[in-house]
Amino acid sequence: MLDADFFRRWMTAAAASVDREAERLTALDSPIGDADHGSNLQRGFKAVAADLEKEAPDTPGAVLVLAGRRLISTVGGASGPLYGTLLRRTGKALGDAAEVDRGQLAEALRTGVNAVRTLGGAAPGDKTMLDALVPAADALGDSFAAARAAAEEGAVATTPLQARKGRASYLGERSIGHQDPGATSAALLVAALAEVAGE
Amino acid sequence: MLINVPETVVADALRGLAAAHPELTVDVENRVIVRRDAPVAGKVALISGGGSGHEPLHGGFVGPGMLAAACPGEVFTSPVPDQMVRAAAAVDSGAGVLFVVKNYTGDVLNFDMAAELAEDEGIQVAKVLVDDDVAVTDSLYTAGRRGTGATLFVEKIAGAAAEEGQPLERVEALARRVNDSSRSFGVALSACTTPAKGSPTFDLPAGELELGIGIHGEPGRERRPMMTSGEIAEAAVDAVLTDLAPRNPVLVLVNGMGATPLLELYGFNAEVQRVLAERGVAVARTLVGNYVTSLDMAGASVTLCQVDEELLRLWDAPVKTPGLRWGM
Numbered sequence: 063m064l065d066a067d068f069f070r071r072w073m074t075a076a077a078a079s080v081d082r083e084a085e086r087l088t089a090l091d092s093p094i095g096d097a098d099h100g101s102n103l104q105r106g107f108k109a110v111a112a113d114l115e116k117e118a119p120d121t122p123g124a125v126l127v128l129a130g131r132r133l134i135s136t137v138g139g140a141s142g143p144l145y146g147t148l149l150r151r152t153g154k155a156l157g158d159a160a161e162v163d164r165g166q167l168a169e170a171l172r173t174g175v176n177a178v179r180t181l182g183g184a185a186p187g188d189k190t191m192l193d194a195l196v197p198a199a200d201a202l203g204d205s206f207a208a209a210r211a212a213a214e215e216g217a218v219a220t221t222p223l224q225a226r227k228g229r230a231s232y233l234g235e236r237s238i239g240h241q242d243p244g245a246t247s248a249a250l251l252v253a254a255l256a257e258v259a260g261e
Numbered sequence: 262m263l264i265n266v267p268e269t270v271v272a273d274a275l276r277g278l279a280a281a282h283p284e285l286t287v288d289v290e291n292r293v294i295v296r297r298d299a300p301v302a303g304k305v306a307l308i309s310g311g312g313s314g315h316e317p318l319h320g321g322f323v324g325p326g327m328l329a330a331a332c333p334g335e336v337f338t339s340p341v342p343d344q345m346v347r348a349a350a351a352v353d354s355g356a357g358v359l360f361v362v363k364n365y366t367g368d369v370l371n372f373d374m375a376a377e378l379a380e381d382e383g384i385q386v387a388k389v390l391v392d393d394d395v396a397v398t399d400s401l402y403t404a405g406r407r408g409t410g411a412t413l414f415v416e417k418i419a420g421a422a423a424e425e426g427q428p429l430e431r432v433e434a435l436a437r438r439v440n441d442s443s444r445s446f447g448v449a450l451s452a453c454t455t456p457a458k459g460s461p462t463f464d465l466p467a468g469e470l471e472l473g474i475g476i477h478g479e480p481g482r483e484r485r486p487m488m489t490s491g492e493i494a495e496a497a498v499d500a501v502l503t504d505l506a507p508r509n510p511v512l513v514l515v516n517g518m519g520a521t522p523l524l525e526l527y528g529f530n531a532e533v534q535r536v537l538a539e540r541g542v543a544v545a546r547t548l549v550g551n552y553v554t555s556l557d558m559a560g561a562s563v564t565l566c567q568v569d570e571e572l573l574r575l576w577d578a579p580v581k582t583p584g585l586r587w588g589m
Contacts, residue, residue: 088458096337096477097458101267105335134374139312139338140367143374181370228366229479231403232396236480 126153317584363408396473410564
Protein backbone atom coordinates (compact mmCIF):
# COMPACT_ATOMS: atom_id res chain seq x y z
CA MET A 63 0.00 0.00 0.00
CA LEU A 64 1.10 3.57 -0.76
CA ASP A 65 0.83 6.18 2.00
CA ALA A 66 1.32 9.95 2.20
CA ASP A 67 5.03 9.48 2.79
CA PHE A 68 5.35 7.51 -0.46
CA PHE A 69 3.75 10.40 -2.37
CA ARG A 70 5.98 12.94 -0.64
CA ARG A 71 9.01 10.91 -1.70
CA TRP A 72 7.62 10.76 -5.25
CA MET A 73 7.41 14.54 -5.42
CA THR A 74 10.89 14.95 -3.91
CA ALA A 75 12.33 12.45 -6.41
CA ALA A 76 10.55 14.27 -9.25
CA ALA A 77 12.06 17.56 -8.07
CA ALA A 78 15.54 16.03 -7.99
CA SER A 79 15.08 14.50 -11.44
CA VAL A 80 13.81 17.76 -12.98
CA ASP A 81 16.75 19.52 -11.37
CA ARG A 82 19.24 17.05 -12.89
CA GLU A 83 17.61 17.13 -16.32
CA ALA A 84 16.72 20.84 -16.48
CA GLU A 85 19.38 21.65 -19.04
CA ARG A 86 18.33 18.80 -21.29
CA LEU A 87 14.67 19.86 -21.09
CA THR A 88 15.59 23.43 -21.97
CA ALA A 89 17.78 22.20 -24.83
CA LEU A 90 14.87 20.15 -26.21
CA ASP A 91 12.62 23.21 -25.88
CA SER A 92 15.04 25.33 -27.86
CA PRO A 93 14.57 24.20 -31.49
CA ILE A 94 10.77 23.89 -31.25
CA GLY A 95 9.82 26.09 -28.30
CA ASP A 96 11.28 28.95 -26.37
CA ALA A 97 14.07 27.38 -24.38
CA ASP A 98 12.68 27.54 -20.87
CA HIS A 99 10.92 24.27 -20.09
CA GLY A 100 13.68 23.05 -17.78
CA SER A 101 14.07 26.24 -15.78
CA ASN A 102 10.30 26.69 -15.39
CA LEU A 103 9.71 23.17 -14.05
CA GLN A 104 12.82 23.43 -11.89
CA ARG A 105 11.38 26.52 -10.20
CA GLY A 106 8.00 24.84 -9.67
CA PHE A 107 9.18 21.50 -8.32
CA LYS A 108 11.73 23.22 -6.07
CA ALA A 109 8.80 25.11 -4.51
CA VAL A 110 6.81 21.88 -4.20
CA ALA A 111 9.69 20.10 -2.43
CA ALA A 112 10.16 23.07 -0.07
CA ASP A 113 6.43 23.10 0.76
CA LEU A 114 6.39 19.39 1.49
CA GLU A 115 9.32 19.83 3.84
CA LYS A 116 7.39 22.43 5.83
CA GLU A 117 3.95 20.86 5.66
CA ALA A 118 3.16 17.19 5.97
CA PRO A 119 -0.26 16.47 4.46
CA ASP A 120 -1.45 13.16 5.92
CA THR A 121 -3.08 11.57 2.87
CA PRO A 122 -1.78 10.72 -0.63
CA GLY A 123 -4.53 12.87 -2.15
CA ALA A 124 -3.60 15.90 -0.03
CA VAL A 125 0.07 15.63 -1.02
CA LEU A 126 -0.78 15.72 -4.73
CA VAL A 127 -3.35 18.51 -4.36
CA LEU A 128 -0.80 20.65 -2.51
CA ALA A 129 1.86 19.92 -5.15
CA GLY A 130 -0.55 20.72 -7.99
CA ARG A 131 -1.61 24.05 -6.47
CA ARG A 132 2.01 25.00 -5.94
CA LEU A 133 2.90 24.26 -9.57
CA ILE A 134 -0.02 26.40 -10.76
CA SER A 135 1.13 29.33 -8.62
CA THR A 136 4.84 29.13 -9.50
CA VAL A 137 5.49 27.72 -12.98
CA GLY A 138 3.44 29.84 -15.38
CA GLY A 139 3.39 29.09 -19.08
CA ALA A 140 1.28 26.18 -20.24
CA SER A 141 3.14 23.61 -18.15
CA GLY A 142 2.13 25.24 -14.84
CA PRO A 143 -1.62 24.88 -15.30
CA LEU A 144 -1.25 21.53 -17.11
CA TYR A 145 1.06 19.76 -14.61
CA GLY A 146 -0.74 21.50 -11.75
CA THR A 147 -4.07 20.20 -12.97
CA LEU A 148 -2.64 16.72 -13.51
CA LEU A 149 -1.50 16.43 -9.89
CA ARG A 150 -4.43 18.29 -8.34
CA ARG A 151 -7.05 16.23 -10.15
CA THR A 152 -5.21 12.97 -9.56
CA GLY A 153 -5.02 13.90 -5.87
CA LYS A 154 -8.70 14.78 -5.70
CA ALA A 155 -9.57 11.46 -7.32
CA LEU A 156 -7.65 9.65 -4.55
CA GLY A 157 -10.01 11.20 -1.99
CA ASP A 158 -9.30 11.05 1.76
CA ALA A 159 -7.85 7.53 1.85
CA ALA A 160 -4.83 7.22 4.16
CA GLU A 161 -3.39 4.56 1.87
CA VAL A 162 -4.06 3.58 -1.73
CA ASP A 163 -2.93 0.69 -3.90
CA ARG A 164 -1.35 0.82 -7.35
CA GLY A 165 -4.67 0.08 -9.07
CA GLN A 166 -6.36 3.00 -7.33
CA LEU A 167 -3.47 5.27 -8.28
CA ALA A 168 -3.72 4.13 -11.92
CA GLU A 169 -7.44 4.93 -11.90
CA ALA A 170 -6.84 8.35 -10.31
CA LEU A 171 -4.02 9.13 -12.73
CA ARG A 172 -6.36 8.42 -15.65
CA THR A 173 -8.75 11.00 -14.18
CA GLY A 174 -5.87 13.49 -13.89
CA VAL A 175 -4.73 12.82 -17.45
CA ASN A 176 -8.27 13.30 -18.75
CA ALA A 177 -8.43 16.66 -16.97
CA VAL A 178 -5.22 17.66 -18.78
CA ARG A 179 -6.78 16.62 -22.10
CA THR A 180 -9.83 18.77 -21.42
CA LEU A 181 -7.85 21.79 -20.23
CA GLY A 182 -5.30 21.82 -23.04
CA GLY A 183 -7.57 20.49 -25.77
CA ALA A 184 -4.86 18.13 -27.01
CA ALA A 185 -5.11 14.45 -27.92
CA PRO A 186 -2.49 11.71 -28.10
CA GLY A 187 -0.41 12.14 -31.26
CA ASP A 188 -0.38 15.95 -31.03
CA LYS A 189 3.22 15.89 -29.75
CA THR A 190 2.52 16.93 -26.16
CA MET A 191 2.93 15.55 -22.63
CA LEU A 192 -0.12 13.40 -23.29
CA ASP A 193 1.94 11.17 -25.55
CA ALA A 194 3.83 10.03 -22.44
CA LEU A 195 1.04 10.35 -19.87
CA VAL A 196 -1.75 8.44 -21.61
CA PRO A 197 0.25 5.21 -22.17
CA ALA A 198 1.79 5.53 -18.69
CA ALA A 199 -1.59 5.74 -16.97
CA ASP A 200 -2.76 2.70 -18.90
CA ALA A 201 0.39 0.67 -18.14
CA LEU A 202 0.35 1.57 -14.44
CA GLY A 203 -2.39 -1.03 -14.07
CA ASP A 204 0.33 -3.65 -14.79
CA SER A 205 3.31 -2.32 -12.85
CA PHE A 206 5.31 0.79 -12.01
CA ALA A 207 8.11 -0.40 -14.30
CA ALA A 208 5.66 -0.85 -17.18
CA ALA A 209 4.38 2.70 -16.66
CA ARG A 210 7.92 4.06 -16.76
CA ALA A 211 8.74 2.15 -19.94
CA ALA A 212 5.48 3.25 -21.59
CA ALA A 213 6.12 6.91 -20.72
CA GLU A 214 9.68 6.81 -22.03
CA GLU A 215 8.60 5.04 -25.20
CA GLY A 216 5.81 7.57 -25.66
CA ALA A 217 8.22 10.50 -25.23
CA VAL A 218 10.72 9.09 -27.77
CA ALA A 219 7.87 8.38 -30.18
CA THR A 220 7.02 12.11 -30.35
CA THR A 221 10.17 12.77 -32.42
CA PRO A 222 8.67 12.06 -35.88
CA LEU A 223 5.35 13.74 -35.04
CA GLN A 224 4.23 17.16 -36.22
CA ALA A 225 3.12 19.32 -33.29
CA ARG A 226 -0.53 20.33 -33.26
CA LYS A 227 -0.69 22.05 -29.89
CA GLY A 228 1.46 24.50 -27.96
CA ARG A 229 4.23 26.68 -29.25
CA ALA A 230 5.84 23.95 -31.34
CA SER A 231 2.70 23.90 -33.52
CA TYR A 232 3.66 27.32 -34.96
CA LEU A 233 6.53 25.60 -36.75
CA GLY A 234 4.28 23.32 -38.76
CA GLU A 235 6.33 20.62 -40.47
CA ARG A 236 9.55 22.01 -39.01
CA SER A 237 8.52 20.58 -35.63
CA ILE A 238 9.12 17.09 -37.05
CA GLY A 239 12.35 15.41 -35.96
CA HIS A 240 12.52 16.83 -32.43
CA GLN A 241 11.51 15.05 -29.23
CA ASP A 242 8.79 16.93 -27.37
CA PRO A 243 10.07 18.55 -24.16
CA GLY A 244 6.68 18.21 -22.41
CA ALA A 245 6.47 14.49 -23.12
CA THR A 246 10.07 14.19 -21.91
CA SER A 247 9.38 15.89 -18.57
CA ALA A 248 6.21 13.81 -18.17
CA ALA A 249 8.33 10.68 -18.57
CA LEU A 250 10.68 12.00 -15.85
CA LEU A 251 7.72 12.36 -13.49
CA VAL A 252 6.62 8.77 -14.16
CA ALA A 253 10.21 7.49 -13.83
CA ALA A 254 10.45 9.18 -10.42
CA LEU A 255 7.30 7.31 -9.37
CA ALA A 256 8.78 3.96 -10.44
CA GLU A 257 12.06 4.81 -8.71
CA VAL A 258 10.32 5.52 -5.38
CA ALA A 259 8.32 2.30 -5.78
CA GLY A 260 11.63 0.44 -6.11
CA GLU A 261 11.00 -0.69 -9.69
CA MET B 262 24.21 40.26 -21.32
CA LEU B 263 23.80 43.26 -19.02
CA ILE B 264 22.43 41.30 -16.09
CA ASN B 265 23.39 40.08 -12.63
CA VAL B 266 22.14 36.49 -12.68
CA PRO B 267 19.41 34.98 -14.90
CA GLU B 268 17.17 34.20 -11.90
CA THR B 269 16.65 37.87 -10.96
CA VAL B 270 16.31 39.44 -14.41
CA VAL B 271 12.56 40.12 -14.11
CA ALA B 272 12.69 41.35 -10.50
CA ASP B 273 15.68 43.60 -11.30
CA ALA B 274 13.81 45.15 -14.24
CA LEU B 275 10.73 45.75 -12.06
CA ARG B 276 12.82 47.54 -9.44
CA GLY B 277 14.28 49.71 -12.19
CA LEU B 278 10.84 50.42 -13.64
CA ALA B 279 9.60 51.46 -10.20
CA ALA B 280 12.56 53.82 -9.73
CA ALA B 281 12.01 55.45 -13.13
CA HIS B 282 8.24 55.74 -12.89
CA PRO B 283 6.86 56.90 -9.57
CA GLU B 284 3.47 57.26 -11.29
CA LEU B 285 3.25 53.46 -11.22
CA THR B 286 2.88 51.17 -8.21
CA VAL B 287 5.20 48.24 -8.76
CA ASP B 288 4.83 45.20 -6.51
CA VAL B 289 8.16 43.52 -7.23
CA GLU B 290 7.55 40.46 -5.06
CA ASN B 291 4.14 39.65 -6.50
CA ARG B 292 4.93 40.98 -9.97
CA VAL B 293 2.07 43.36 -10.51
CA ILE B 294 2.37 46.84 -12.05
CA VAL B 295 -0.57 49.15 -11.33
CA ARG B 296 -1.31 52.77 -12.23
CA ARG B 297 -1.00 54.70 -9.03
CA ASP B 298 -4.47 56.26 -9.05
CA ALA B 299 -6.23 52.86 -9.40
CA PRO B 300 -8.99 51.98 -8.84
CA VAL B 301 -10.46 54.83 -10.86
CA ALA B 302 -14.06 55.35 -9.79
CA GLY B 303 -16.69 54.22 -12.26
CA LYS B 304 -14.21 53.12 -14.91
CA VAL B 305 -13.49 49.74 -16.46
CA ALA B 306 -9.91 48.57 -15.83
CA LEU B 307 -7.79 46.86 -18.49
CA ILE B 308 -5.38 44.18 -17.28
CA SER B 309 -2.86 42.47 -19.47
CA GLY B 310 0.21 40.39 -18.95
CA GLY B 311 2.43 37.81 -20.49
CA GLY B 312 5.98 36.61 -20.48
CA SER B 313 8.72 39.17 -19.97
CA GLY B 314 11.12 39.93 -22.80
CA HIS B 315 8.64 41.94 -24.93
CA GLU B 316 9.20 45.32 -23.26
CA PRO B 317 7.73 47.90 -23.28
CA LEU B 318 4.76 45.49 -23.63
CA HIS B 319 2.93 45.19 -21.16
CA GLY B 320 4.27 47.03 -18.10
CA GLY B 321 5.32 50.01 -20.23
CA PHE B 322 1.72 50.48 -21.29
CA VAL B 323 0.29 50.97 -17.80
CA GLY B 324 -1.15 54.41 -17.20
CA PRO B 325 -4.05 56.75 -17.99
CA GLY B 326 -5.60 55.92 -21.37
CA MET B 327 -4.21 52.39 -21.62
CA LEU B 328 -3.74 49.56 -19.07
CA ALA B 329 -4.73 49.78 -15.41
CA ALA B 330 -2.38 46.90 -14.54
CA ALA B 331 0.12 44.50 -16.05
CA CYS B 332 1.38 41.13 -14.86
CA PRO B 333 4.84 40.15 -16.11
CA GLY B 334 5.81 36.49 -16.07
CA GLU B 335 9.27 35.00 -16.31
CA VAL B 336 11.04 35.58 -19.62
CA PHE B 337 8.75 34.22 -22.39
CA THR B 338 6.61 32.46 -19.76
CA SER B 339 3.05 33.52 -19.05
CA PRO B 340 2.29 34.88 -15.58
CA VAL B 341 0.58 32.73 -12.93
CA PRO B 342 -3.12 33.17 -12.03
CA ASP B 343 -2.33 34.71 -8.60
CA GLN B 344 -0.82 37.76 -10.32
CA MET B 345 -3.95 38.57 -12.34
CA VAL B 346 -6.22 37.96 -9.35
CA ARG B 347 -4.13 40.38 -7.30
CA ALA B 348 -4.14 42.93 -10.14
CA ALA B 349 -7.92 42.64 -10.55
CA ALA B 350 -8.47 43.24 -6.84
CA ALA B 351 -6.20 46.30 -6.99
CA VAL B 352 -7.78 48.01 -10.01
CA ASP B 353 -11.47 47.03 -10.03
CA SER B 354 -13.68 50.01 -9.20
CA GLY B 355 -16.81 47.91 -9.44
CA ALA B 356 -17.16 48.60 -13.18
CA GLY B 357 -15.38 45.36 -14.05
CA VAL B 358 -12.06 44.40 -15.60
CA LEU B 359 -11.08 43.38 -19.13
CA PHE B 360 -8.29 40.83 -19.51
CA VAL B 361 -6.32 41.37 -22.72
CA VAL B 362 -4.78 37.98 -23.48
CA LYS B 363 -2.36 37.14 -26.26
CA ASN B 364 -3.30 33.82 -27.83
CA TYR B 365 -0.70 31.41 -26.47
CA THR B 366 -1.65 28.20 -24.70
CA GLY B 367 0.01 29.27 -21.44
CA ASP B 368 -1.46 32.76 -21.37
CA VAL B 369 -4.94 31.48 -22.16
CA LEU B 370 -4.83 28.80 -19.43
CA ASN B 371 -3.46 31.11 -16.72
CA PHE B 372 -5.83 33.99 -17.53
CA ASP B 373 -8.79 31.56 -17.63
CA MET B 374 -7.90 30.26 -14.18
CA ALA B 375 -7.45 33.83 -12.94
CA ALA B 376 -10.82 34.91 -14.35
CA GLU B 377 -12.55 32.12 -12.46
CA LEU B 378 -10.82 33.03 -9.19
CA ALA B 379 -11.52 36.78 -9.63
CA GLU B 380 -15.17 36.10 -10.37
CA ASP B 381 -15.33 34.07 -7.17
CA GLU B 382 -14.29 37.27 -5.40
CA GLY B 383 -17.18 39.16 -6.99
CA ILE B 384 -15.22 40.93 -9.73
CA GLN B 385 -16.85 41.14 -13.16
CA VAL B 386 -14.33 39.85 -15.72
CA ALA B 387 -14.42 39.98 -19.52
CA LYS B 388 -11.67 38.58 -21.75
CA VAL B 389 -10.44 39.37 -25.21
CA LEU B 390 -7.96 37.21 -27.12
CA VAL B 391 -5.43 38.83 -29.44
CA ASP B 392 -4.52 36.62 -32.41
CA ASP B 393 -3.24 38.70 -35.29
CA ASP B 394 -0.20 36.83 -36.66
CA VAL B 395 -0.90 35.67 -40.22
CA ALA B 396 2.24 33.50 -40.27
CA VAL B 397 0.39 30.84 -38.29
CA THR B 398 -2.40 28.99 -40.04
CA ASP B 399 -5.41 29.08 -37.79
CA SER B 400 -6.60 25.50 -37.86
CA LEU B 401 -7.26 22.49 -35.71
CA TYR B 402 -3.63 21.57 -36.27
CA THR B 403 -2.03 24.51 -34.47
CA ALA B 404 -2.57 26.37 -31.21
CA GLY B 405 -4.14 29.11 -33.35
CA ARG B 406 -2.73 32.46 -34.40
CA ARG B 407 -0.28 34.17 -32.08
CA GLY B 408 -0.95 37.52 -30.49
CA THR B 409 1.74 40.02 -31.51
CA GLY B 410 1.71 43.68 -32.64
CA ALA B 411 -2.07 44.09 -32.55
CA THR B 412 -1.84 43.85 -28.76
CA LEU B 413 -0.68 47.47 -28.74
CA PHE B 414 -3.66 48.60 -30.82
CA VAL B 415 -6.11 46.65 -28.64
CA GLU B 416 -4.65 47.99 -25.39
CA LYS B 417 -4.51 51.59 -26.64
CA ILE B 418 -7.97 51.77 -28.21
CA ALA B 419 -9.86 49.77 -25.57
CA GLY B 420 -7.89 51.65 -22.89
CA ALA B 421 -9.09 54.96 -24.33
CA ALA B 422 -12.68 53.71 -24.29
CA ALA B 423 -12.31 52.67 -20.65
CA GLU B 424 -10.82 56.05 -19.80
CA GLU B 425 -13.90 57.71 -21.34
CA GLY B 426 -16.05 55.74 -18.93
CA GLN B 427 -17.59 53.34 -21.45
CA PRO B 428 -19.14 50.21 -19.85
CA LEU B 429 -17.47 46.79 -19.83
CA GLU B 430 -19.52 45.22 -22.68
CA ARG B 431 -18.67 48.19 -24.89
CA VAL B 432 -14.95 48.17 -24.05
CA GLU B 433 -14.84 44.43 -24.64
CA ALA B 434 -16.64 44.76 -28.00
CA LEU B 435 -14.24 47.49 -29.13
CA ALA B 436 -11.23 45.42 -28.12
CA ARG B 437 -12.58 42.49 -30.12
CA ARG B 438 -13.25 44.72 -33.12
CA VAL B 439 -9.68 46.04 -33.04
CA ASN B 440 -8.29 42.50 -32.94
CA ASP B 441 -10.57 41.38 -35.77
CA SER B 442 -9.44 44.37 -37.84
CA SER B 443 -5.70 43.75 -37.29
CA ARG B 444 -3.11 41.46 -38.86
CA SER B 445 0.66 41.15 -38.40
CA PHE B 446 3.70 39.53 -39.98
CA GLY B 447 7.25 39.43 -38.63
CA VAL B 448 10.76 38.68 -39.87
CA ALA B 449 13.94 37.93 -37.95
CA LEU B 450 17.50 38.70 -39.03
CA SER B 451 18.89 37.05 -35.90
CA ALA B 452 17.60 34.77 -33.15
CA CYS B 453 17.34 36.04 -29.57
CA THR B 454 19.15 34.91 -26.44
CA THR B 455 17.14 34.13 -23.32
CA PRO B 456 18.93 34.76 -20.02
CA ALA B 457 18.21 31.20 -18.85
CA LYS B 458 19.79 29.59 -21.92
CA GLY B 459 22.53 32.15 -22.57
CA SER B 460 22.86 31.29 -26.25
CA PRO B 461 20.65 31.99 -29.30
CA THR B 462 17.33 30.10 -29.27
CA PHE B 463 17.84 28.95 -32.83
CA ASP B 464 20.68 28.94 -35.31
CA LEU B 465 20.32 31.63 -37.97
CA PRO B 466 23.49 32.18 -39.99
CA ALA B 467 24.40 35.68 -41.16
CA GLY B 468 23.13 36.17 -44.69
CA GLU B 469 19.84 34.43 -44.03
CA LEU B 470 16.54 35.51 -42.54
CA GLU B 471 13.44 33.88 -41.09
CA LEU B 472 10.03 34.85 -42.38
CA GLY B 473 6.94 34.50 -40.21
CA ILE B 474 8.54 34.57 -36.78
CA GLY B 475 6.75 35.01 -33.48
CA ILE B 476 7.93 37.00 -30.48
CA HIS B 477 9.34 34.18 -28.36
CA GLY B 478 12.49 33.31 -30.19
CA GLU B 479 10.76 30.44 -31.92
CA PRO B 480 11.91 29.95 -35.51
CA GLY B 481 9.59 31.05 -38.31
CA ARG B 482 7.90 29.17 -41.09
CA GLU B 483 10.46 29.73 -43.81
CA ARG B 484 14.15 30.58 -44.18
CA ARG B 485 15.50 32.59 -47.10
CA PRO B 486 18.72 34.21 -48.23
CA MET B 487 18.98 37.83 -47.06
CA MET B 488 16.57 40.25 -48.76
CA THR B 489 16.63 44.04 -49.04
CA SER B 490 14.45 46.23 -46.83
CA GLY B 491 12.16 46.83 -49.81
CA GLU B 492 11.81 43.12 -50.54
CA ILE B 493 11.08 42.36 -46.89
CA ALA B 494 8.44 45.13 -46.82
CA GLU B 495 6.77 43.57 -49.87
CA ALA B 496 6.78 40.10 -48.28
CA ALA B 497 5.42 41.35 -44.95
CA VAL B 498 2.76 43.70 -46.32
CA ASP B 499 1.57 41.17 -48.89
CA ALA B 500 1.35 38.45 -46.23
CA VAL B 501 -0.84 40.75 -44.13
CA LEU B 502 -2.97 41.79 -47.11
CA THR B 503 -3.72 38.21 -48.13
CA ASP B 504 -5.80 38.09 -44.96
CA LEU B 505 -6.99 41.66 -44.52
CA ALA B 506 -8.53 43.62 -47.38
CA PRO B 507 -8.86 47.10 -45.90
CA ARG B 508 -11.53 49.34 -47.34
CA ASN B 509 -10.89 51.98 -44.69
CA PRO B 510 -7.57 53.64 -43.84
CA VAL B 511 -5.23 51.67 -41.59
CA LEU B 512 -3.07 52.25 -38.55
CA VAL B 513 0.46 51.03 -39.31
CA LEU B 514 2.82 49.69 -36.66
CA VAL B 515 6.36 49.15 -37.88
CA ASN B 516 7.73 47.38 -34.86
CA GLY B 517 11.34 46.56 -34.06
CA MET B 518 12.08 43.19 -32.47
CA GLY B 519 14.68 44.63 -30.10
CA ALA B 520 18.06 44.79 -31.81
CA THR B 521 17.28 46.61 -35.05
CA PRO B 522 18.31 50.29 -34.98
CA LEU B 523 15.66 52.98 -35.48
CA LEU B 524 17.64 54.13 -38.51
CA GLU B 525 16.85 50.82 -40.18
CA LEU B 526 13.26 50.78 -38.88
CA TYR B 527 12.51 54.18 -40.41
CA GLY B 528 14.05 53.07 -43.69
CA PHE B 529 11.91 49.95 -43.51
CA ASN B 530 8.85 52.09 -42.80
CA ALA B 531 9.51 54.10 -45.98
CA GLU B 532 9.39 50.81 -47.91
CA VAL B 533 6.24 49.67 -46.08
CA GLN B 534 4.52 52.96 -46.96
CA ARG B 535 5.60 52.60 -50.59
CA VAL B 536 4.17 49.07 -50.82
CA LEU B 537 0.92 50.13 -49.12
CA ALA B 538 0.54 53.01 -51.60
CA GLU B 539 1.19 50.63 -54.51
CA ARG B 540 -1.48 48.26 -53.17
CA GLY B 541 -3.97 51.12 -52.79
CA VAL B 542 -4.13 51.05 -48.98
CA ALA B 543 -4.66 54.43 -47.31
CA VAL B 544 -2.71 55.11 -44.12
CA ALA B 545 -4.37 56.99 -41.26
CA ARG B 546 -1.55 56.92 -38.67
CA THR B 547 1.89 55.33 -38.39
CA LEU B 548 3.89 54.30 -35.34
CA VAL B 549 7.56 53.28 -35.68
CA GLY B 550 9.62 51.88 -32.83
CA ASN B 551 10.37 48.99 -30.49
CA TYR B 552 7.03 48.19 -28.84
CA VAL B 553 6.44 44.42 -28.93
CA THR B 554 9.94 43.06 -28.79
CA SER B 555 11.62 39.70 -28.52
CA LEU B 556 14.64 40.36 -26.29
CA ASP B 557 17.65 41.03 -28.53
CA MET B 558 16.22 39.64 -31.75
CA ALA B 559 17.01 41.66 -34.86
CA GLY B 560 14.13 42.13 -37.24
CA ALA B 561 10.77 43.80 -37.53
CA SER B 562 7.08 43.19 -37.79
CA VAL B 563 4.33 45.02 -39.63
CA THR B 564 0.86 45.31 -38.13
CA LEU B 565 -2.07 46.90 -39.94
CA CYS B 566 -5.36 47.78 -38.25
CA GLN B 567 -8.31 48.93 -40.31
CA VAL B 568 -10.00 51.82 -38.53
CA ASP B 569 -13.26 53.74 -38.80
CA GLU B 570 -13.83 57.19 -37.29
CA GLU B 571 -14.56 55.82 -33.84
CA LEU B 572 -11.44 53.66 -33.63
CA LEU B 573 -9.30 56.49 -35.00
CA ARG B 574 -10.70 58.93 -32.43
CA LEU B 575 -9.88 56.47 -29.64
CA TRP B 576 -6.39 55.90 -31.08
CA ASP B 577 -5.77 59.67 -31.05
CA ALA B 578 -7.10 60.06 -27.49
CA PRO B 579 -4.57 61.10 -24.81
CA VAL B 580 -2.36 58.40 -23.31
CA LYS B 581 0.30 58.62 -20.63
CA THR B 582 2.40 55.51 -20.09
CA PRO B 583 6.17 54.86 -19.99
CA GLY B 584 6.06 53.35 -23.48
CA LEU B 585 3.41 55.41 -25.27
CA ARG B 586 2.55 59.01 -24.52
CA TRP B 587 0.70 61.74 -26.37
CA GLY B 588 -1.96 64.40 -25.87
CA MET B 589 -1.33 64.82 -22.13
